Amino acid sequence: MRIVVARCQVDYAGRLTAHLPMATRVLMIKADGSVLVHSDGGSYKPLNWMSPPCRVREGVTDDGQVEWVVTGKDDDTLRILIDEVRHDTSHDLGLDPGLQKDGVEKHLQELLAEHPSSLADGLTLVRREYPTAIGPVDLMCRDVAGASVAVEIKRRGEIDGVEQLTRYLELLNRDPLLAPVRGIFAAQEIKPQARVLATDRGITCAVVDYDALRGMDDPTDRLF
Amino acid sequence: MRIVVARCQVDYAGRLTAHLPMATRVLMIKADGSVLVHSDGGSYKPLNWMSPPCRVREGVTDDGQVEWVVTGKDDDTLRILIDEVRHDTSHDLGLDPGLQKDGVEKHLQELLAEHPSSLADGLTLVRREYPTAIGPVDLMCRDVAGASVAVEIKRRGEIDGVEQLTRYLELLNRDPLLAPVRGIFAAQEIKPQARVLATDRGITCAVVDYDALRGMDDPTDRLF
DNA sequence: CGATCTATGTCGGCT
DNA sequence: AGCCGACGTAGATCG
Numbered sequence: 189m190r191i192v193v194a195r196c197q198v199d200y201a202g203r204l205t206a207h208l209p210m211a212t213r214v215l216m217i218k219a220d221g222s223v224l225v226h227s228d229g230g231s232y233k234p235l236n237w238m239s240p241p242c243r244v245r246e247g248v249t250d251d252g253q254v255e256w257v258v259t260g261k262d263d264d265t266l267r268i269l270i271d272e273v274r275h276d277t278s279h280d281l282g283l284d285p286g287l288q289k290d291g292v293e294k295h296l297q298e299l300l301a302e303h304p305s306s307l308a309d310g311l312t313l314v315r316r317e318y319p320t321a322i323g324p325v326d327l328m329c330r331d332v333a334g335a336s337v338a339v340e341i342k343r344r345g346e347i348d349g350v351e352q353l354t355r356y357l358e359l360l361n362r363d364p365l366l367a368p369v370r371g372i373f374a375a376q377e378i379k380p381q382a383r384v385l386a387t388d389r390g391i392t393c394a395v396v397d398y399d400a401l402r403g404m405d406d407p408t409d410r411l412f
Numbered sequence: 413m414r415i416v417v418a419r420c421q422v423d424y425a426g427r428l429t430a431h432l433p434m435a436t437r438v439l440m441i442k443a444d445g446s447v448l449v450h451s452d453g454g455s456y457k458p459l460n461w462m463s464p465p466c467r468v469r470e471g472v473t474d475d476g477q478v479e480w481v482v483t484g485k486d487d488d489t490l491r492i493l494i495d496e497v498r499h500d501t502s503h504d505l506g507l508d509p510g511l512q513k514d515g516v517e518k519h520l521q522e523l524l525a526e527h528p529s530s531l532a533d534g535l536t537l538v539r540r541e542y543p544t545a546i547g548p549v550d551l552m553c554r555d556v557a558g559a560s561v562a563v564e565i566k567r568r569g570e571i572d573g574v575e576q577l578t579r580y581l582e583l584l585n586r587d588p589l590l591a592p593v594r595g596i597f598a599a600q601e602i603k604p605q606a607r608v609l610a611t612d613r614g615i616t617c618a619v620v621d622y623d624a625l626r627g628m629d630d631p632t633d634r635l636f
Numbered sequence: 637c638g639a640t641c642t643a644t645g646t647c648g649g650c651t
Numbered sequence: 652a653g654c655c656g657a658c659g660t661a662g663a664t665c666g
Contacts, residue, residue, distance in 0.1 A: 189438060189452045191415060193503045203659040209509045214413060214440070219452040227508035228413045228443040231463045233646060235511050237456040239659085264659075275503060279417045281436045284451035287459050289644095290429040323640085343642085347655090351575050379654075427644045455661065461644085488644075547655095567657080570640095604639075 190217040193275035198225055198236050202264030208235055210271055217244060219281075223258050223266060238266045297326055297341050299401040300374060304329050304339075306401060307372050307394045311337060325356050329372075336360070336369040345375030345393070350386045357391075414441040417499035422449050422460050426488030432459055434495060441468060443505075447482050447490060462490045521550055521565050523625040524598060528553050528563075530625060531596050531618045535561060549580050553596075560584070560593040569599030569617070574610045581615075 192215040198208035208225065213235065216224040220240040227235050242260040249255050249269070258266040297316065304311040310332035318328035318338070327339035338360055340353035353371045360369040371391040373382070376398055383393050416439040422432035432449065437459065440448040444464040451459050466484040473479050473493070482490040521540065528535040534556035542552035542562075551563035562584055564577035577595050584593040595615040597606070602617050610617050 189417075189450075191417075191438070193413075193415075193505075200659080204513060206659085207512045209512075211508050212503075212505045213508065214415070214503070214505070216438070216450065218450075218454075222453075222455065224456050226413075226440065226442075226448075228505040229446075229464075229508065230442075231446060231646065232448050232456075232458050232461040233660095234456050235508065237659090239455050239661085240453075260659095275501060277499060279436075279438070279499060281417070281438070281452040284435050284437065284453070284459065285433045288431045288433075290431075294642095348572060348575075351572075381654080424644075430644080457645085457661070463644085463646090484644095572656090 189219060189281050190278045191215070191275070192217070192270075192273060194273045195271040196225075197269040197271070199267045199269075200236050200265070202260070202262065206236060210269075212274065215268065221258075223256075223268075225268070236266065238264065296343065296376070296396065296398060296401075299398075299404075300339070300341060300396065301327060303401060303404055306396070306404070307339060307374055308337070308392070320356060320359055323356075325360070331370075336366045337372055338369050339372045339374055341396075342373075342375040343377075345373055345378035345382045347379070347382045347385055349373060349375070350382050350389070350391065353386075353391060354389055413443060413505050414502045415439070415499070416441070416494075416497060418497045419495040420449075421493040421495070423491045423493075424460050424489070426484070426486065430460060434493075436498065439492065445482075447480075447492075449492070460490065462488065520567065520600070520620065520622060520625075523622075523628075524563070524565060524620065525551060527625060527628055530620070530628070531563060531598055532561070532616070544580060544583055546579060546583060549584070555594075560590045561596055562593050563596045563598055565620075566597075566599040567601075569597055569602035569606050571603070571606045571609055573597060573599070574606050574613070574615065577610075577615060578613055 195210060195212045197210040200206040214226040221242050221244055222240040223238045223244060224234040225236040238258040238260050242258055245257045247255050247257060254270040256268040301313055301316045304313045311329045314328040314330055316327055317324040325338045326341040329337040329339060331337050338356055340349055342349045350373060353373055357369055357371045361367045372394050373386045373391050374394040374396050376396050378393050378395055386393050419434060419436045421434040424430040438450040445466050445468055446464040447462045447468060448458040449460040462482040462484050466482055469481045471479050478494040480492040525537055525540045528537045535553045538552040538554055540551055541548040549562045550565040553561040553563060555561050562580050564573055566573045574597060577597055581593055581595045585591045596618050597610045597615050598618040598620050600620050600622055602619055607617050
């Protein structure tokens, strides 16, 4: 990893064209050749960058200025014109053991599969990832009356999810063995537009309390 | 901007929980307090981070180790346990003038508005951003027979875009002055699922060659 | 390898 | 400020 702080101007040409006027920035050159151009603000996204695989060539322009030309695949090019170097160091970091994540949406599906009644009283699970021609339904359940209920689970409930569930319901309701199938749209948070659309289509919205579900998920229940 | 290279262990708790085992990494602390943890590979995305607004407190654990606690909004917390500092410098970058982009997809709409016949023979433009109650239709056109044609433009044509155009068409076809309105789904690239859904709904797919259109867009045509 | 889905998405534009 | 759509989306998972 090489870290350079320099006054520089950056031009990118690839899927779009972008330009950064001359200013002082941090340049990171990673071991795989990828390059990041960071300013002193914003978020984790660099002002500009080149993803691996790519190659950096250090050259000199006709004016005698140092210029880095980073070429990626598909004719992507990043040109960095260096005006003044304030800092330039290299560091051996070694391989990173990598990030361990915990607690995302697959987990939410597992919890709801274990506690379907938290979505509606008496709801029982038929199966997870119930297959259809256009993709798997997250949960297929039965209500107290024995009618089929398709559940679509999202971390954040937006309009896409309602459309998705609508397509499933339309397909499932063509099957006389299942029909009528009603839908439940479950998410930790449901956007107003999504709720309106769902309600308009007769789909029930269920806001899921992840922490409460996790609390219900007593590990001692799992004896196998 | 402070740049630290150190052996460190990182733990994040917020919308999810994540952990990075002890290893050597680069830590960037930006002027706004945001923190980035980078390894020597991957892409421009850090292994872990905290977005502004946030605050860094440098402390010492009971074991006597240096620990940074970065707190964001909504109880997001990033704990960085520092084992050994290899490098630690600060740099004054000043404000960045910012990125200038030269757009892709607004331009695509402009080009298609100038050359609607590239979507279908004899197609002529009625107006761009044709207003409806649920949002503007990218292009409203008429075909050779004088019938209305609604065009939805995307850079990448996916299922969402077909849904969007479907909603427009449903609404537009309620207007007896316009009906029947047919749809064209135009994009530089159309995903198979989107194509299937569009076709099933009687929507025509049009793959747009951006470079060819740009070639047709002779600047001398614009005399004003 | 391609298709689909998620994301601590981030970012910009608009109401 | 909140909502919505685009992104040089990137990354993971699965057929």
